[in-house]
Amino acid sequence: MDEEKLREYEFLDSNRILAGYDKMNIVGVCEGLKQVTELEVIESKETIEAAEQLVEITLDVLGLVYYKEDRSEHFAPDSVCMQYYVAKTSEALDKMREANKKFTSVEYQEEADRERGRLFGFPETAIEYFVSNQDSGTEENPCDNNPKYHSYKHSPEHAEEEYEQYEKKIEELFRKYCPKSAEEFL
Numbered sequence: 001m002d003e004e005k006l007r008e009y010e011f012l013d014s015n016r017i018l019a020g021y022d023k024m025n026i027v028g029v030c031e032g033l034k035q036v037t038e039l040e041v042i043e044s045k046e047t048i049e050a051a052e053q054l055v056e057i058t059l060d061v062l063g064l065v066y067y068k069e070d071r072s073e074h075f076a077p078d079s080v081c082m083q084y085y086v087a088k089t090s091e092a093l094d095k096m097r098e099a100n101k102k103f104t105s106v107e108y109q110e111e112a113d114r115e116r117g118r119l120f121g122f123p124e125t126a127i128e129y130f131v132s133n134q135d136s137g138t139e140e141n142p143c144d145n146n147p148k149y150h151s152y153k154h155s156p157e158h159a160e161e162e163y164e165q166y167e168k169k170i171e172e173l174f175r176k177y178c179p180k181s182a183e184e185f186l
Helices: 003-014 020-030 048-061 090-102 107-118 124-133 159-177 177-183
Strands: 035-043 067-071 079-087
Touching: 003 020, 003 048, 003 090, 003 159, 020 035, 020 090, 020 159, 020 177, 035 048, 035 124, 048 067, 067 090, 079 090, 079 107, 090 107, 107 124, 124 159, 159 177
Parallel strands: none
Antiparallel strands: 035 079, 067 079
């Protein structure tokens, strides 16, 4: 690994605003395992500006592009939540914007869920399981209580192969490039 890339990942690893999960997903974007990730930065009204600056500097150092949306209406009145969508390319961000527009329409929600799942790098079997089971709410999924399967909703029939396809790879890269954060998070 070249020295510049190592310094960039050290900068990410030392960021104390981003959660371990978010850092892991950023590594996944940087290393091409996923096209897009989403991050949430939740702070008080007094500290949100400084937190946003640190997050944005970190993303800039890594050469990533992003857009953000204010999601504060879903939180306590004294909190601010900024949701970031992060990618290596503007094209991937544009695809996410389009999928997010479709996501608000019941008519296109399944299509949007599939597109978002693919952009997030999730295995196809997990995407299909999610899409076909999101309205039922009654099916007990044994994967939901297994901390090994923490990144997304796994299909019970394919959970282990989904883990091998996605989590295992991204966790290995996270441990390699952000060892301090990985030790705290994983």
